[in-house]
Amino acid sequence: MTGAQLVLKVLQQHGVQHIFGYPGGAIMPIYDALYDSDVKHFLSRHEQGAAFAAVGYARTTGKVGVCMATSGPGATNLVTGLADAMMDSVPVVAITGQVFSSLIGTDAFQEMDVLGMSLSITKQSFLVQSLDELADILHQAFEVAQSGRPGPVLVDIPKDIQIGAVDFEPYALPEKTFEPVADCDIAKARDLIGAAKKPLFYVGGGVGLADAIDELQDLLDATQIPAISTLKALGTVPSDYPYNLGFVGMHGNQAANHAVQECDLLICTGARFDDRVTGKLDTFAPHAKVIHLDIDPAEIDKLRKADISILGDFKQILPALKATPEISAWQQDAIESIAKYAWRYDYPNEDIYAPALLNKLSKALPYDHVVSCDVGQHQMWVAQHMQFTSPRNHLSSGGAGTMGFGLPAAIGVQVARPDTTSVVVSGDGSFMMNVQELGTIKRFNLPVKIVLLDNQRLGMVKQWQELFFEERYSETNLSDNPDFLTLAKAFDIPSVSISKADEVDAAIEQLVNSEGAFLLHVQIDDKANVWPLVPPGKANHDMIEGA
Amino acid sequence: MTHTINLKAHNRPEVMERVLRVVRHRGFALQQMSMQQCDINQEVNITLNVTGERCINNLELQLSKLYDVSHIELEAATAIKSAVAMNA
Numbered sequence: 095m096t097g098a099q100l101v102l103k104v105l106q107q108h109g110v111q112h113i114f115g116y117p118g119g120a121i122m123p124i125y126d127a128l129y130d131s132d133v134k135h136f137l138s139r140h141e142q143g144a145a146f147a148a149v150g151y152a153r154t155t156g157k158v159g160v161c162m163a164t165s166g167p168g169a170t171n172l173v174t175g176l177a178d179a180m181m182d183s184v185p186v187v188a189i190t191g192q193v194f195s196s197l198i199g200t201d202a203f204q205e206m207d208v209l210g211m212s213l214s215i216t217k218q219s220f221l222v223q224s225l226d227e228l229a230d231i232l233h234q235a236f237e238v239a240q241s242g243r244p245g246p247v248l249v250d251i252p253k254d255i256q257i258g259a260v261d262f263e264p265y266a267l268p269e270k271t272f273e274p275v276a277d278c279d280i281a282k283a284r285d286l287i288g289a290a291k292k293p294l295f296y297v298g299g300g301v302g303l304a305d306a307i308d309e310l311q312d313l314l315d316a317t318q319i320p321a322i323s324t325l326k327a328l329g330t331v332p333s334d335y336p337y338n339l340g341f342v343g344m345h346g347n348q349a350a351n352h353a354v355q356e357c358d359l360l361i362c363t364g365a366r367f368d369d370r371v372t373g374k375l376d377t378f379a380p381h382a383k384v385i386h387l388d389i390d391p392a393e394i395d396k397l398r399k400a401d402i403s404i405l406g407d408f409k410q411i412l413p414a415l416k417a418t419p420e421i422s423a424w425q426q427d428a429i430e431s432i433a434k435y436a437w438r439y440d441y442p443n444e445d446i447y448a449p450a451l452l453n454k455l456s457k458a459l460p461y462d463h464v465v466s467c468d469v470g471q472h473q474m475w476v477a478q479h480m481q482f483t484s485p486r487n488h489l490s491s492g493g494a495g496t497m498g499f500g501l502p503a504a505i506g507v508q509v510a511r512p513d514t515t516s517v518v519v520s521g522d523g524s525f526m527m528n529v530q531e532l533g534t535i536k537r538f539n540l541p542v543k544i545v546l547l548d549n550q551r552l553g554m555v556k557q558w559q560e561l562f563f564e565e566r567y568s569e570t571n572l573s574d575n576p577d578f579l580t581l582a583k584a585f586d587i588p589s590v591s592i593s594k595a596d597e598v599d600a601a602i603e604q605l606v607n608s609e610g611a612f613l614l615h616v617q618i619d620d621k622a623n624v625w626p627l628v629p630p631g632k633a634n635h636d637m638i639e640g641a
Numbered sequence: 642m643t644h645t646i647n648l649k650a651h652n653r654p655e656v657m658e659r660v661l662r663v664v665r666h667r668g669f670a671l672q673q674m675s676m677q678q679c680d681i682n683q684e685v686n687i688t689l690n691v692t693g694e695r696c697i698n699n700l701e702l703q704l705s706k707l708y709d710v711s712h713i714e715l716e717a718a719t720a721i722k723s724a725v726a727m728n729a
Contacts, residue, residue, distance in 0.1 A: 209655055391705070392699065
């Protein structure tokens with residue numbers, strides 16, 4: 095068979111059924127092989143859309159997402175999606191076509207140093223140099239993408255390798271193995287937990303990535319220790335857990351941020367002390383000893399010194415940490431704080447209060463729905479005001495903060511989970527960044543539900559201009575947006591626009607009950623801001639609330 | 642402060658770029674370096690003298706995460722690349 099046919103055979107050996115991509119000159123042999131393959135290809139309308147669809151597919155299933163593009167600009171258009179996957183530890187394999195090996199380094203048409211570009215935005219990357227190594231490199235790509243801390247891997251395949259003849263070999267998938275965790279470290283951590291008066295779980299995305307959500311929930315049940323969650327962890331701690339203090343960080347819940355500042359033991363579980371979580375780092379959890387649990391040794395002591403660190407598989411580690419600290423006063427504090435700082439939705443005006451709309455939407459959607467959001471104010475409102483049953487049901491570009499993430503990610507979700515309600519919550523700025531993917535929704539009749547919160551502004555930047563740049567609104571006015579209903583109609587997607595609070599219930603019902611894709615355009619006040627907020631350079635207990 | 646790092650890596654054409662990129666991005670400047678191909682196992686030996694204000698252990702751990710790096714040690718320190726590190 096040809097190298098191109100081998101690529102698809104290897105994908106199938108790894109269980110790949112769906113891929114996202116865009117053809118072009120240097121990857122034509124693989125697209126030709128695809129013509130006869132059982133692997134189903136979803137054509138995006140921009141390679142970045144393909145990359146984000148693969149990210150959405152991976153994040154909502156835990157399986158590897160696969161995207162493909164041609165050489166040169168095809169590959170450069172994948173870069174942002176791969177960088178996003180790198181920052182959020184998402185297992186993605188990207189396959190790029192490359193010009194003939196003999197033309198590499200000659201400035202040939204659409205010839206770029208894709209391997210060179212990939213170095214900082216992938217976990218590993220390969221330029222295939224001979225047919226003999228093609229299958230082995232592809233197998234390595236899948237192994238690396240999924241092992242340890244997951245991440246994106248790029249395989250760049252010159253055209254001569256794609257058209258060359260090669261034999262296909264059977265392949266046995268390797269078993270996932272982990273080093274055993276040292277018993278003495280576990281015992282020390284358990285003792286520390288047992289002796290703590292104010293312990294706090296700081297839950298990160300690593301729990302979901304390790305597929306250890308049940309183990310974490312069992313540990314919470316056993317210890318009854320209060321918990322806070324990062325953006326990527328939302329959905330991990332059950333919403334009805336009595337000591338669930340919620341979302342921590344710059345736009346987190348006050349209950350979560352105050353608890354961090356008061357705790358005497360912080361059990362960091364698959365999180366990484368990101369600046370959007372900690373605020374001013376040396377003021378974060380100032381009274382706490384730290385137990386840091388992770389799969390990645392490079393995260394230990396990177397930003398906060400750990401008193402005890404345990405590396406390895408959470409499925410092994412978490413069940414071994416069951417202790418029963420005497421913390422009734424601390425638990426009572428948590429319950430009171432949760433009540434005191436509960437989100438409020440009593441908004442007297444006639445216009446639409448986005449947090450209230452999102453809270454209603456969350457309750458109206460089917461139990462196991464998935465929300466993919468974009469980046470900005472609406473992203474923080476989603477994190478604050480919607481509830482999720484799993485971190486695989488809340489896809490948000492966390493580390494990279496990539497506008498344009500939501501729509502293509504929701505496409506990946508809908509392909510992976512066709513019976514699940516896949517919702518995008520976007521803003522008018524973000525939506526336009528990958529709006530071309532409405533074409534993909536139409537092409538494949540994907541019933542993606544889109545909620546577009548339109549304040550005719552780049553809202554989050556505008557909010558910072560208001561608060562920290564003397565209201566100098568430089569380039570954040572988007573009042574010349576297109577008519578989004580006409581835009582939807584051009585893609586044959588039904589839509590409705592609302593601007594008053596009394597229109598919300600009916601519009602949500604229409605969205606939820608729509609059979610196919612649907613766009614709900616929501617006009618909101620451009621003065622609405624995200625509260626509370628930890629100002630840059632401040633400690634988390636210095637959160638400010640808006641008027 | 643200047644540190645010496647010795648590492649062994651898979652002999653791929655881009656391996657020096659990978660190593661040097663991590664050194665720069667993680668806050669260190671290169672003072673001196675050498676690279677030599679081994680006769681066995683398609684590996685290269687790399688020695689780096691780097692200077693920087695940040696914690697050298699963090700650089701060591703970031704370098705050890707590179708898929709092509711099989712062994713790393715700080716001079717006058719013991720090797721830290723464990724099987725767990727390989728998993729990440």
